[in-house]
Amino acid sequence: MTNAAVGTELPALSVRLRRDDLVRYAGASLDFNPIHWNEKTAKAVGLPDVIAHGMLTMAVASRIVAEWVGDPGAIVEYGCRFGRPVVVPNDDEGALVEVTAKVTKDFEDGTVKVNINASFEGKSVLTGAFARVRVS
Template sequence: MELPAQRFRVTRADLVRYAGASGDFNPIHWSDRFATGVGLPGVIAHGMLTMALAGRALAQWVGGADAIVEYNVRFTRPVVVPDDDEGTEIEVTGVVKGSTDDGLTRIDVTAVCAGEKVLSQARALVRTRD
């Protein structure tokens, strides 16, 4: 079963707020000069922010974050965030892959930005609600 796509807009202002909340002020998340100087295509979103947005979609699909028992991802590509008012968009989709012997449901999650998969092996085990 496929779960409905959810879209999340990410702007430079979001990166500033996330940096403040997380304490991660690495200049690759706010300075184009620094980011390109280390070989990146531009300022990139925090990987954990990308993971959190996919987790937010997952929580909405299953009725709340407390239903998520396990959640893992690998970061495939950076999410480049342009310095404009539009930012970029991450689209998150999911597919229910079945149940485990202990009654948990496995969901495979896909996150795409600018036509590129930005998370791989994103999987969750969730407890279904009665």
């Protein structure tokens, strides 16, 4: 990390999520809800197709801060709300999640607040996403 001043924009991050990523995440998280792997079930509950796990999307978005600060342990707080799902088609392309972030506040305790935006197909998928990061 080179600059943690308010207004600093972090290097953008683009991550492709494919169906095999959802399977691996389901195994790691033990979240085997069929809306994350079965098209018929996903559509039966009103979804357009299989969707990524919200927590996987949240984890992907946190990477922008972890890579910028150089130490995932420097993230002392992280939060968001899930705004809309990331639909993952059954093809080689998958879904592209694009993440941007900006330092918005400097605290006296050596941490900064970073606001995070994760989007899919040009629409935000996380609401109020932020991280508080130890920078000194």
